[in-house]
Amino acid sequence: MASSLASPSPTSSFIRNKKDLGVSAFPSTSQIAIQKCKKQASKKIVSVMAPQQSERKPATTGSVKTGMTMTEKILAKASEKPRLSPGDNVWVNVDILMTHDVCGPGSIGIFKKEFGQNAKVWDREKIVIIPDHYIFTSDERANRNVDILRDFCTEQNIKYFYDIKDLSNFKANPDYKGVCHVALAQEGHCRPGEVLLGTDSHTCTAGAFGQFATGIGNTDAGFVLGTGKLLLKVPPTLRFVMDGEMPPYLLAKDLILQIIGEISVAGATYKAMEFVGTTVESLNMEERMTLCNMVVEAGGKNGVVPADSTTFKYLEGKTSLPYEPVYSDAQASYLSEYRFDISKLEPLVAKPHSPDNRALARECKDVKVDRVYIGSCTGGKTEDFLAAAKVFLASGKKVKVPTFLVPATQKVWLDLYTLPVPGSGGKTCSQIFEEAGCDTPASPSCGACLGGPKDTYARMNEAKVCVSTTNRNFPGRMGHKEGQIYLASPYTAAASALTGYVTDPREFLQ
Incomplete structure (x- = not known):
């Protein structure tokens, strides 16, 4: 993620009434009401013209009196803690670790160096290895990377290795899937309430399933390969409420470009981005994946959408493992809240x-x-x-x-x-x-x-x-x-x- 910011978008010149209400808008033909509500001293959200809250499901982790966000609950469960707050550092039990041909060889090298050449991974059924980046090429080093993955998976008897051998015809490779973030969902590796880590910044895509998903580096991945654990800092949460009927000329890509344009590429640095509202509820799973996919372009640690009937229907027939969805408490504290009337948004580009x-x-x-x-x-x-x-x-x-x-x-x-x-x-x-x-x-x-x-x-x-x-x-x-x-x-x-x-x-x- 680049640390430098581009020059302000021309649309930023149309921000007005920011001092009074935190409202920004595009030109009059595209007015979008956005209320940004800062965290108050009481740690409660005060929202301007807030719509009536829908009924929330009871919390499954922690105390309702103090309240936790979805991200805090998932990490509390994974670290076997009754309650967590932003800034806490905890050892988290990992449900799925994913790596691919670009970062896999480096992660494997670190694992072997630190745990031993003959060491075994912590759980061969919780590791998913997906060649997908530099595949259809004659580049020898790119091809070598896939060979390294194949040798490691054979040595460790990794259950979920989606291999490709015949580069001239991908259809001749029944195990080959393609892009890891989409394949993880299609193959049933994404489940509500779980922790999924991957050696790719867009691992956050899986947050669409109501789980904690984030990208990690090769060193962290090497450690997870050997232990199944990782030390993580609990991020504060930004809440994005999107209401209104989705116009037929908009897609989730427009929604996330609007958000990134509003908060900047550094606006969510090491923060969870939680997406709720009637517009989000109307999105299918692939559109929710698009929304969560680009939170890292805003610097986000993870993106998350509450699991619902759309999620559960998508998962039917894809996974046989039990899972437990979690939902933010009504009393949960958010660092900031942003509100959008999506019905007034226009198609965007970056x-x-x-x-x-x-x-x-x-x-x-x-x-x-x-x-x-x-x-x-x-x-x-x-x-x-x-x-x-x-x-x-x-x-x-x-x-x-x-x-x-x-x-x-x-x-x-x-x-x-x-x-x-x-x-x-x-x-x-x-x-x-x-x-x-x-x-x-x-x-x-x-x-x-x-x-x-x-x-x-x-x-x-x-x-x-x-x-x-x-x-x-x-x-x-x-x-x-x-x-x-x-x-x-x-x-x-x-x-x-x-x-x-x-x-x-x-x-x-x-």
């Missing part, structure tokens, strides 16, 4: 070179685009491609710039060729993409989201302007250090592909 460089998509209509990229853990899920297909279908036109499609996992790739797009008369995403002139969906992986070796599919090897559904737009992130990346939702990305300019998707969806 301009180069920072995820908090927020702007309205329509404000960037004169920005000429060289390419569009739809993929990654953030924007390469089935729902993301269905959204893009919806825009292409509505337009009936062909794209004007190269449009690259990289499904996150094998399952997503299969969905593109089998699931009918609503309102299409039975057409699949792949058929609609072909008719629109997009590239053929590529092999599932992290792809060009983080650049990778020079032969990585769709890598920016030249200084171009790209609209992308990925999560970061720092210089060099997708390859060339002079490339310009506009982060956007799949709706906005597809609309931009059709015009060759950054485009508000309402041009095709209304």
Whole structure:
């Protein structure tokens, strides 16, 4: 996570009445009521025009009199403590440890150095190893990393190793999944109330399932491999209340770009970000994953969404292990609270070179685009491609710039060729993409989201302007250090592909 901030977004000039109510807004055509309520001396939240609170489920951990947030409860349970407060340092029992081909070899090396060459991992069934980053490449060092993972998993008899051997045809590898954060959910490794750690900053994606999920370094992962424990500091919690009906031209990517633009890339540094409200409750699981995925772009330690019927239905048939959801107490203390009326939000982008460089998509209509990229853990899920297909279908036109499609996992790739797009008369995403002139969906992986070796599919090897559904737009992130990346939702990305300019998707969806 970059520590430096980009220059303030032009939209920040429209903040007004901040001194009195903590209300900020976009121009009059896009007024968004946001009340930010600071923690009072009594440690209670005072909210301006707060909607009536829905009934909360009883706490399963700690004292209701003092109250704890979801994150505090999960860590209290995992550390076998009756109560925790922000700032407490506790040894936490880990439920799942995930690593991949970039950080796995380093974590394994540290484990062997500190615990011994012949040491055994703490629990072979709680370790998930997923090659996904630098896979479809001829780079020898990248290929070596996967070999190291394979040798370690064979040596340790790791139950959940999603291997790939035939790089020429990913479909010939039934165990290979693709992007770790999406695969973790699809394969049933995400469960409410648990602690999931991974050697990747976007491990926070799993917080969508009502669990504590965060990224850790190789040294920490090496220690967890040997002990199943990690010393963690309990983060304070920021609460984001999103109410209002979700407009048909918005996606969760717009919501998280709005939040990051509001608080900055350092606004949630080592803080939990809890997402609640009627809008959040209406989101499907993949959209909730998008929301939690990018909390790290605000510096967040973890993101979390309360588990509900949507969560439980998604998990049916994916996991047979019991789990216990937890919910924040009504008396829980939050560091700050932000409120949004989502019904008044407009499609957004994050301009180069920072995820908090927020702007309205329509404000960037004169920005000429060289390419569009739809993929990654953030924007390469089935729902993301269905959204893009919806825009292409509505337009009936062909794209004007190269449009690259990289499904996150094998399952997503299969969905593109089998699931009918609503309102299409039975057409699949792949058929609609072909008719629109997009590239053929590529092999599932992290792809060009983080650049990778020079032969990585769709890598920016030249200084171009790209609209992308990925999560970061720092210089060099997708390859060339002079490339310009506009982060956007799949709706906005597809609309931009059709015009060759950054485009508000309402041009095709209304």
